[in-house]
Amino acid sequence: MTRERLVVVGNGMAATRLVEELLARGYDGHVTVLGDEDTPAYNRILLSAVLEGTHPRDAIELGDPASYDPERVDLRLGCRVLEIDRDRREVMLVDGERPGHERLGYDRLVLATGSIPTLPPIRGLVRMDGQLHPKVHAFRSLADCDRLDAAAGSRPTRRRAVVVGGGLLGLQVARALTVRGLATEVVEGTEHLLSRQLGTPGGRILARDLRRLGTEVYTGTRAVRLTEDGLVLDNGFTLETDLVVLTAGGRPSTALARRAGLLVRRGVVVDGRLASVTDDRIHAIGDCAERRGVTTGFVPPAWEQAAVLAGLLSGGTAEYADSRTVARLRATGLDVAVLGDPERTDGEVVEMTNPLVGSHRRLVVRDGVIVAAALVGDLSRVGLITQHYDRGTVLGPHEPGELLAPETAADTASPALDDEVEVCACAGVTAGRIRACAGLEEVRSTTRATTGCGGCAPVVRHLLEPATAAV
Ligand SMILES: Cc1cc2nc3c(=O)[nH]c(=O)nc-3n(C[C@H](O)[C@H](O)[C@H](O)COP(=O)(O)OP(=O)(O)OC[C@H]3O[C@@H](n4cnc5c(N)ncnc54)[C@H](O)[C@@H]3O)c2cc1C
Secondary structure, three states, rough: OOOOEEEEEOOOOHHHHHHHHHOOOOOOOEEEEEEOOOOEEHHHHHHHHHHHHOOOOOHHEEOEEEEEEEOOOEEOOOOOEEEEEEOOEEEEEEOEEEEEEEEEEEOEEEEEOOEEEOOOEOOOOOOOOEEOOOOOEEEEEEHHHHOOOOHOOOOHHOOOEEEEEEOHHHHHHHHHHHHHOOOOEEOOOOOOOOOOOOHHHHHHHHHHHHHHOOOOOEEOOEEEEEEOEEEEEEOOOEEEOOOEEEEEOOEEOOOHHHHOOEEOOOOHHHHOOEEEEEOEEEEOHHHHHEEOEEOOOOHHHHHHHHHHHHHOOOOOOOHHHHHHHHEOOOOOEEEEEEEEOOOOOEEEEEEEEEEOOOOEEEEEEHHHHHHHHEEEEOOOOHHHHHHHHHHHHOOOOOHHHHOOOOOOOOHHHOOOOOOEEEEEEOOOOHHHHHOOOOOHHHHHHOOEEEEEEOOOOOHHHHHHOOOOOOO
């Protein structure tokens, strides 16, 4: 019997996890991974940490490609897939190391092409020759990070930067540049920061925190033009700057799928087997996939989809049920966690904002169950709230209010998380596995908790040193 030829397009976070899961499950086909970036796969969440200088480049590499058995996995870097020929079941590609175009047959194809940044409507971003203005940067890949790092320079205190976009990505970059010493400003078109995740009180607390940490914030105004004088805003102000970083806007990378005639809405439309609804030999996972009208854009669902698909390709039957979104902001000095969609989910809202200490907590509760939550500035209760959210625990009438109160020493001394509760959504690590580790180093090296978005770090610290951990 001939072995199944599985071709994966993209070598990002979803693809790497897929390969690891296939190997762990003893998948008996042959896997070829075609990634257009020249570098081995890396943790995109930590790009801002590389820019900031807290993580060396090689510390963010993912997986261990050197250990792949070539009989089972062929990893080809610098290799871009241009077309999919569904009739012949072939992909056409260009390999940076070989001249001309090449065709490669598949029995099954996985699209893990991620997402691409989109240019906001600001005049002057692109020059007459079609190139980006030299001051303008995207921040999606390690190559973008290297370019921005070089532009920030070795004497960054003399440089100024404007980050366009006050979403999760924009705040990560803005914090990294500020920590590097650049005078950094954020421009956000909506009325407050993180407007997709937070309401006005949470967004305001965050803006206050950011200013306190040295980053200026302008909300409710849009950048309209880049000139020699700087970035012109629609309120008439001009921000003088050496660098402009674009973080507003991105969309699933679906051009290949579209040209191949697959159904694409915002992402490649897939069923519960993560197969295209047009062609069941082609799957899509990660940022480029759309299931039940939802594209995700976060690592935990991308990794969950990779695990489900690996199971299915290895003979399993468990299909993909929608992921719960858990978003954490990984930025030095800023703490935000968002479960579900607290601004758009129906239910009773229990909320507490304390501008004096810079904290905001919002729970949306339906029939006693937490159906969404947002926490800004103080994540000490995030583990417990996530546990209730994940399990659908029915709470008594006073419990939501109690969860909003500041944590007491008694809470810290005896964290109420059960062993099987998932603490790190990025790496799928439970409280029990953390408790079994001797310290943070062991947690990092054996479970990979805290090395993804980093949002689980406060809970991990509590679990390791319940009596003494700082909140
Ligand atoms: C700076 C930054 C910070 C982030 N922070 C967070 C965070 O804190 N928390 C969180 O959950 N998520 C975060 N995200 C989002 C997260 O990184 C993505 O959800 C995740 O990477 C999705 O994995 P993926 O494999 O679908 O896509 P990617 O990791 O983007 O990988 C896709 C790969 O496919 C390649 N590719 C595309 N087309 C082709 C082609 N035709 N041929 C060959 N290769 C191709 C791309 O170059 C890329 O290498 C962040 C993203 C960025 C950019």
